[in-house]
Amino acid sequence: ILNVEQSPQSLHVQEGDSTNFTCSFPSSNFYALHWYRWETAKSPEALFVMTLNGDEKKKGRISATLNTKEGYSYLYIKGSQPEDSATYLCASGGNPWNRDDKIIFGKGTRLHILP
Amino acid sequence: EAQVTQNPRYLITVTGKKLTVTCSQNMNHEYMSWYRQDPGLGLRQIYYSMNVEVTDKGDVPEGYKVSRKEKRNFPLILESPSPNQTSLYFCASSFSYQYLGYGYTFGSGTRLTVV
Numbered sequence: 001i002l003n004v005e006q007s008p009q010s011l012h013v014q015e016g017d018s019t020n021f022t023c024s025f026p027s028s029n030f031y032a033l034h035w036y037r038w039e040t041a042k043s044p045e046a047l048f049v050m051t052l053n054g055d056e057k058k059k060g061r062i063s064a065t066l067n068t069k070e071g072y073s074y075l076y077i078k079g080s081q082p083e084d085s086a087t088y089l090c091a092s093g094g095n096p097w098n099r100d101d102k103i104i105f106g107k108g109t110r111l112h113i114l115p
Numbered sequence: 116e117a118q119v120t121q122n123p124r125y126l127i128t129v130t131g132k133k134l135t136v137t138c139s140q141n142m143n144h145e146y147m148s149w150y151r152q153d154p155g156l157g158l159r160q161i162y163y164s165m166n167v168e169v170t171d172k173g174d175v176p177e178g179y180k181v182s183r184k185e186k187r188n189f190p191l192i193l194e195s196p197s198p199n200q201t202s203l204y205f206c207a208s209s210f211s212y213q214y215l216g217y218g219y220t221f222g223s224g225t226r227l228t229v230v
Contacts, residue, residue, distance in 0.1 A: 004157070034218050043205060044158075046218025089158070102173065105150075105158040 004092045006106035013080045014114050020076040021109040023090030027071035035064055035075055036089040038108065044089055047075075077111075085113045117142045121206050121222030128196055128229055136191045136225050138206030146209040147189040148173070148219070149181065151202040158205065164189055196229040203227075 005024045013019045025033065032051045036044035048057040053068040061078045077084055087110045093103030119140045128134055140147065148163040150173075160173030164183040178200055180192040189208075193200060203226050207219040 036218070043221035043223050044219075046220070049218045091158075102160060102163075107155070107157040 004090060004104050004106040006088075006090055006109050008109060009107070010110040010112070012112045012114055013077075015080055015082060017080055018076065018078045019080060019111070020074050021088065021111075023073045023075070023092070023106055025071050025073075025090075025092035027068055029094040030068045030071070030092065031095055032093050032103070033066055033073050034089075034091040034093075034103070035073070036091070038087040038089055040086070047088075075109075080111075080113045082113050082115065085111060087111070117220070119206055119208050119220050119222040121204075121225050123225060124223060125226045126228070128227070130197055130229055131195050134193050134196060134227075136193075136204060136206075136227070138189045138191065138222055139187050140189075140208040140220070141187065142208065142210075142220065143186065144208035144220070145186070145211050147183065148207045148209075149179070149189070149191050150205045150207060151175065152205065152224075153202050161191070161204075196227075198229050201227060201229050 007022050034049050035047040037047050038044040048064045050066040055066040057064050063076045066073045075088055087108040089105055089108045091103050091105040122137045145166050149161040150158040152158050159175050161175055161179050162173050162181040164170045167183055167186050170181050170183055183189050203224055205224050206222040209219050210217040
């Protein structure tokens with residue numbers, strides 16, 4: 001069973017500052033990594049799905065990188081805005097053809113943007 | 116609009132009274148899954164389905180049942196709810212179990228309280 005760790009658990013960032021946080025996952029048998037944004041009282045929404053070592057994805061001010069050899073992904077937010085306040089979840093999965101290799105979610109990083 | 120519809124959003128029930136939480140998706144997704152979210156824990160998978168009539172246990176299946184008679188619907192059944200099943204439940208779907216390149220679409224969640 002995969003163990004997906006996210007750090008930090010919680011983060012306070014001044015509006016306008018940039019920030020980043022980490023998702024760590026076992027590098028053996030890696031297949032895909034997902035990032036989700038989860039606003040309070042809503043449901044998680046997919047940000048990125050990454051599969052290849054060295055992948056970089058970008059959506060507006062948010063970007064993500066992936067290192068499958070060492071088992072980590074970074075999520076970056078440039079110029080934080082109040083609407084970025086949310087919990088950011090990552091999920092990693094192994095071989096999807098192997099029923100035992102399910103996609104596992106981390107506990108999330110709770111981001112608070114301070115005005 | 117492409118979406119996963121969960122009902123009800125909120126439910127308070129008594130121990131032992133059977134209940135069903137419905138989940139329906141309109142995206143012709145093959146893969147559907149149920150998760151529960153508890154404080155301090157990540158999203159934990161209860162059951163999943165790779166296609167019609169194909170269901171399998173996730174990490175925390177005890178006390179739950181599911182069925183997948185049609186592609187669009189994946190109800191979660193609690194035959195005899197107990198207080199330890201008080202939780203926030205999410206239904207999620209994806210184009211394929213082979214989730215390369217596809218994120219999950221989540222329903223809006225069901226807050227269940229068992230007294």
